[in-house]
Amino acid sequence: MKRILLLGTTLWLGAWMVSCQTQEKQQKDFRAAKERFTTNCSGCHGAQMEAFTDRKWKHGNEPDSLFQTIKYGLGDLGMPSFQNAFTDEEIQDLVAYIRTGIENTGQYTFEEETIRSDTFETSAEFDLKLDTVYSGGAVPWGMVFLPNSELLITEVSGRLYKINAQREKTEISGGPETRAFGQGGLMDIELHPDFETNQLLYLSYAKIKVDGGDTLATTAIAKYKYAGDRLTDGEDLVVAMPYSKKPYHFGSRIEFDDDGYLYFSVGDRGSRDTNPQNLDNHCGKIHRIHDDGSIPMDNPFVGDSTAIQSIYSYGHRNPQGLAFNPSDDQLWENEHGPRGGDEINIIQPGINYGWPEVSYGINYDGTIFTSDTTRQGMHAPLHYWVPSIAPCGMDFIDSTLYPQWENQLLVASLRFKYLNRCKIQNGKVIEEEKLLQNIGRVRNVKTGPDGYIYVAVEQPGSIFRLIPIQK
Numbered sequence: 253m254k255r256i257l258l259l260g261t262t263l264w265l266g267a268w269m270v271s272c273q274t275q276e277k278q279q280k281d282f283r284a285a286k287e288r289f290t291t292n293c294s295g296c297h298g299a300q301m302e303a304f305t306d307r308k309w310k311h312g313n314e315p316d317s318l319f320q321t322i323k324y325g326l327g328d329l330g331m332p333s334f335q336n337a338f339t340d341e342e343i344q345d346l347v348a349y350i351r352t353g354i355e356n357t358g359q360y361t362f363e364e365e366t367i368r369s370d371t372f373e374t375s376a377e378f379d380l381k382l383d384t385v386y387s388g389g390a391v392p393w394g395m396v397f398l399p400n401s402e403l404l405i406t407e408v409s410g411r412l413y414k415i416n417a418q419r420e421k422t423e424i425s426g427g428p429e430t431r432a433f434g435q436g437g438l439m440d441i442e443l444h445p446d447f448e449t450n451q452l453l454y455l456s457y458a459k460i461k462v463d464g465g466d467t468l469a470t471t472a473i474a475k476y477k478y479a480g481d482r483l484t485d486g487e488d489l490v491v492a493m494p495y496s497k498k499p500y501h502f503g504s505r506i507e508f509d510d511d512g513y514l515y516f517s518v519g520d521r522g523s524r525d526t527n528p529q530n531l532d533n534h535c536g537k538i539h540r541i542h543d544d545g546s547i548p549m550d551n552p553f554v555g556d557s558t559a560i561q562s563i564y565s566y567g568h569r570n571p572q573g574l575a576f577n578p579s580d581d582q583l584w585e586n587e588h589g590p591r592g593g594d595e596i597n598i599i600q601p602g603i604n605y606g607w608p609e610v611s612y613g614i615n616y617d618g619t620i621f622t623s624d625t626t627r628q629g630m631h632a633p634l635h636y637w638v639p640s641i642a643p644c645g646m647d648f649i650d651s652t653l654y655p656q657w658e659n660q661l662l663v664a665s666l667r668f669k670y671l672n673r674c675k676i677q678n679g680k681v682i683e684e685e686k687l688l689q690n691i692g693r694v695r696n697v698k699t700g701p702d703g704y705i706y707v708a709v710e711q712p713g714s715i716f717r718l719i720p721i722q723k
């Protein structure tokens with residue numbers, strides 16, 4: 253009897269220890285999977301598992317489909333394959349982690365994430381108070397002020413709105429035919445420098461076409477006449493070549509200089525090995541054209557019969573920020589790197605900025621595609637970010653309303669949900685500060701005609717004016 257009891261206890265104890273060990277292993281695997289998710293996935297999918305799991309699953313959320321998606325990626329959609337980075341067991345742990353997330357996630361609304369406070373501390377003598385110009389919209393992209401200070405904003409969905417002095421919102425019709433297509437849609441907006449006399453307005457957008465069974469898109473730059481609440485006389489000035497099935501890396505920022513030259517960016521469209529280093533296509537480039545789309549005769553590759561004549565600089569990945577520095581009239585650019593290696597550059601004609609031959613970044617799955625950060629004949633960035641902040645719009649603080657910040661550079665961070673302030677000295681970023689932390693994905697920033705900084709934030713689409721208030 254005793255023996256049986258003893259045996260029973262031993263068995264029970266053994267089972268208990270095994271179960272503890274399994275639990276411990278499970279917890280360890282879970283922690284490792286969580287860390288793997290943060291390092292490898294959150295850059296594109298967001299840091300919060302809730303935001304990732306509570307979505308409409310397009311490719312299935314059963315263990316097997318999740319496994320396939322992670323292991324092999326989603327071809328042209330921009331979801332990388334992780335088969336070289338993780339073992340099958342590690343992928344299974346990730347699947348388990350995601351599935352736990354699915355089970356534990358209540359209804360996740362982005363509203364919960366919206367700002368709880370309307371005042372943000374800064375390191376300056378003043379804090380920043382948010383003045384809401386507009387809220388409750390979809391994903392905003394470009395913004396520009398009319399001469400009467402009314403604000404025009406584009407939404408990736410394809411809509412263009414005007415916000416008047418009373419902060420009423422009117423939709424402006426007649427713009428390009430587009431829709432949200434991955435990262436593309438209706439994107440940037442700029443006015444002609446002589447807008448008051450010619451009413452010309454420029455837009456960048458994802459031009460979409462169906463070819464056989466495939467839907468293809470490319471970046472296009474279009475000119476319109478602004479006629480009150482609608483656009484007329486639409487004309488595509490540039491349709492970037494080639495079209496691609498891939499719905500990402502459109503670039504699309506537009507900027508005019510005072511002489512009426514129009515600069516715009518086109519991303520590499522996900523074809524890094526064929527596009528950015530070759531001059532026979534528009535992608536992975538900054539371009540310069542006249543206001544009617546014609547080619548300035550002093551463009552750097554004019555006369556090179558194999559080159560696209562509008563190319564101004566090349567070797568770019570996905571440039572989504574362009575701004576002229578008011579203190580030296582140089583064109584500043586920022587671009588998304590891969591995993592790490594987001595850059596700020598000063599754009600000069602004919603220069604190769606190196607993508608993908610040189611970079612501070614690595615592949616999404618952690619593998620290396622280049623070990624070089626500089627090479628003869630290629631310009632190194634003026635500044636870079638590791639990890640990637642996913643920079644979007646940027647502007648200089650061309651205003652005296654923010655003492656000590658005059659002429660500093662502001663860069664919107666989509667990924668980390670803040671506005672990055674960069675102090676620049678002798679062409680170097682010597683100080684950075686994260687402003688408006690956790691405000692939401694910051695899409696764009698502009699100094700308005702009233703001297704205030706305006707930021708465009710996602711989830712929900714909002715525009716805030718930043719009021720400095722004495723501490």
Ligand code: HEC
Binds near residue numbers: 294312318329
């Ligand atoms: C470079 C950006 C990027 C990275 C890094 C990335 N993904 Fe993705 N992922 C995407 C895109 C883009 C899609 C496709 C979304 C769509 O179809 O709309 C996607 C889709 C998915 C899906 C399918 C979602 C659905 O709707 O069915 C899963 C699951 C997924 N990713 C998991 C991961 C995991 C896990 C990691 C990290 C190991 C990761 N992803 C890293 C961009 C990324």
